[in-house]
Amino acid sequence: MHYSKLFMSRILFMLLLFVSASRFFSAEVFAAGYKIPEQSLKSVGLGAAYVANASGPDSAYFNPANMVWSDEGAQIETNLIYIYLPSAKFEGSVFGNPVSADSKSESFVLPNIHYISPKRGKARFGLSVVYPFGLSKRWNDPFQQLFAEEFTLETIEIDLSVAFELSEQFAMGWGVRGIRSEGKVIRRGNFPVGNVNVPLSGEMEGDDFSAGYFLALSARPVQDLSMAVTYRSKVTPTLKGDAKISTEGSPDYNGPVELGIVLPAALQIATAYTYNRAVFEFVYERTYWSAYSALDFQFQPGLAPGLQTAFFDDVIEKNYSDSDTYRFGLTYHYKPKLTLLFGFAIDETPAPGETLNFELPDSDALIYSTGFLYRYSERTVFGLAYLTSQKKERAFTNPSANISGAVESSAHIASASFTYTF
Numbered sequence: 182m183h184y185s186k187l188f189m190s191r192i193l194f195m196l197l198l199f200v201s202a203s204r205f206f207s208a209e210v211f212a213a214g215y216k217i218p219e220q221s222l223k224s225v226g227l228g229a230a231y232v233a234n235a236s237g238p239d240s241a242y243f244n245p246a247n248m249v250w251s252d253e254g255a256q257i258e259t260n261l262i263y264i265y266l267p268s269a270k271f272e273g274s275v276f277g278n279p280v281s282a283d284s285k286s287e288s289f290v291l292p293n294i295h296y297i298s299p300k301r302g303k304a305r306f307g308l309s310v311v312y313p314f315g316l317s318k319r320w321n322d323p324f325q326q327l328f329a330e331e332f333t334l335e336t337i338e339i340d341l342s343v344a345f346e347l348s349e350q351f352a353m354g355w356g357v358r359g360i361r362s363e364g365k366v367i368r369r370g371n372f373p374v375g376n377v378n379v380p381l382s383g384e385m386e387g388d389d390f391s392a393g394y395f396l397a398l399s400a401r402p403v404q405d406l407s408m409a410v411t412y413r414s415k416v417t418p419t420l421k422g423d424a425k426i427s428t429e430g431s432p433d434y435n436g437p438v439e440l441g442i443v444l445p446a447a448l449q450i451a452t453a454y455t456y457n458r459a460v461f462e463f464v465y466e467r468t469y470w471s472a473y474s475a476l477d478f479q480f481q482p483g484l485a486p487g488l489q490t491a492f493f494d495d496v497i498e499k500n501y502s503d504s505d506t507y508r509f510g511l512t513y514h515y516k517p518k519l520t521l522l523f524g525f526a527i528d529e530t531p532a533p534g535e536t537l538n539f540e541l542p543d544s545d546a547l548i549y550s551t552g553f554l555y556r557y558s559e560r561t562v563f564g565l566a567y568l569t570s571q572k573k574e575r576a577f578t579n580p581s582a583n584i585s586g587a588v589e590s591s592a593h594i595a596s597a598s599f600t601y602t603f
Contacts, residue, residue: 215334215541216445216468219568220293220311222260222598223512226552226566228524230464230510232451233399233409238295238600241307244409244451245342245354246399248297248305255603257296264289265593269542273586275324276373280586282322284539289317299603307342307356314362314444318540325539327370328582332540334442336362340395354397362418363388364440372492380429383493385438385478387422393444405455415446415472424480426493431485438480443473458515464508470501470531497538498581504531517556522566524550534577542588544575552596562600569593 218229221239235244236251238258268283291312298306316334320326342356366385371378393414400408424438446469453462476497484490511523526548532541552566574589 215316215543216314217312218466219262219594219596220260220309220313221258221295222552222554222564222566222596223522225262225568225594225596226522226524226550226564227462227510227512228508228526228548228550228568229466230451230462230508230524230526232411232449232462232464233407233453234451234460234462234510234512235409238297238307239309241295241297241342242309242311242340244397244399244411245307245344245356245395246352246397246409246411248307248342248344248354249300249303249346249352250399250401251297251305252602253300255297255299256600257603258294258598258600260293260596260598262291262293263595264291267591267593269318269588269590271325271539271542271586271588273584275327276583278324280322280324282320282325284325284590285319285321287317287319303346305344307340307344309338309340309342311338311340312336313338313360316541318542320539323370327368327372328538329366329540330369331365331367333365334362335364336360336444342395344397350401352399354399356395358393358395358413358416360391360393360416360418360444361388362391362420362442362444364420364422364442368493372488374488379488381427381488381492383424383426385422385424385440387420387438387440389418389420391416391418391444407453407455409449409451411449411451413447415469416444417472418442418444424478424493426480426484426489428485428487428489428492431487431489434480434484434489436481436483438478440476440478443470445469445472458513460510460512460514462508462510462512464506464510466506466508468504468506468531471503473499473501473531475499497536499536500533501531502533504529519556520554522550522552522554524548524568528570530575534575535579536581537575537577537579537588538582538584542575542590544572544588544590546570546572560602562598564596564598564600566596566598567594 238256240247266287296308344354369382393416395413397411426434451464508526513521528546530543550568554564570592576587578585
């Protein structure tokens with residue numbers, strides 16, 4: 182009893198310390214890219230082809246049903262994930278003017294944590310603190326700044342999960358997710374009206390806390406074969422905050438603003454097969470982006486009619502489509518103390534060309550990854566992993582924003598982890 186209380190007090194202390202560190206990191210930087218599936222070292226090294234074969238502390242997030250089949254004892258995993266985004270490149274025209282521009286490059290550090298409890302009969306409990314969605318894009322060029330001098334969304338998610346072993350072949354898991362979201366938008370520049378450029382600027386910030394759920398089912402019908410299905414619910418935060426809008430010739434607006442956003446639901450169907458020292462996994466992932474139809478800022482009365490209302494208050498159509506991702510992972514137990522990780526994925530963009538804009542100039546991507554885990558002792562494991570996402574050059578035309586051209590971008594992710602078994 183005394184040991185149990187001491188153990189839980191240590192876990193709570195580590196969690197409080199982690200959340201404090203998370204606030205420090207997220208106050209300065211956050212990951213770009215609307216969805217960030219890589220939330221542990223194994224997921225980085227395997228290109229997120231990590232569902233049916235999920236094991237250890239991070240199974241609490243990626244497939245909680247598998248918690249009951251992880252090694253005995255309580256386990257905790259801490260990660261630092263570093264994201265580097267080179268400049269996105271745009272060549273084309275904006276408002277009929279030829280433009281060649283690069284976004285600012287970005288660097289981000291994201292800590293996350295995963296924990297699973299000791300087994301309690303046929304049940305097990307888990308905790309994860311992660312950053313599953315984020316978006317940050319900043320531009321220097323005056324034409325891009327009209328749309329996204331800065332466009333940032335940051336989220337932090339806390340998951341509480343439970344798993345139950347139905348039999349030696351089947352297990353299920355479920356849980357709740359609490360998501361804290363914060364957003365910031367800055368749009369500033371000279372908007373062409375006929376032969377006149379009208380100066381305008383807008384700064385909007387808001388935050389929200391929302392909740393959702395997740396479900397998981399795992400099966401091991403025969404030796405060496407694992408199958409799993411997971412589902413994470415849609416969450417629709419409403420960011421509430423303040424806005425400052427100014428336009429030459431109109432009274433300034435300084436008041437409340439709201440923006441509804443969508444963190445889409447996702448379904449994963451996975452299978453993993455073990456052959457000698459190798460584990461091969463395939464994951465089909467469907468993300469229900471069609472729930473994201475528009476950006477619609479809501480202001481209180483006081484926003485000036487005309488250009489101020491048209492530029493900041495009119496609905497910005499997005500009309501995203503549901504997207505598919507195909508993930509392939511290889512876990513190779515090279516030696517008793519050394520495990521190698523390899524991953525490859527084909528990731529489809531949900532963004533149609535006719536609504537593409539500078540806050541997220543997205544395109545299809547090919548993902549390559551690798552990493553390793555080293556068991557230093559019976560209780561401790563260290564790891565390093567690297568992933569690169571190479572987005573294809575994409576030509577597009579957005580007639581409503583008067584933008585036409587081509588974009589190209591990439592992303593690099595590195596992860597370092599430490600896992601300890603109590």
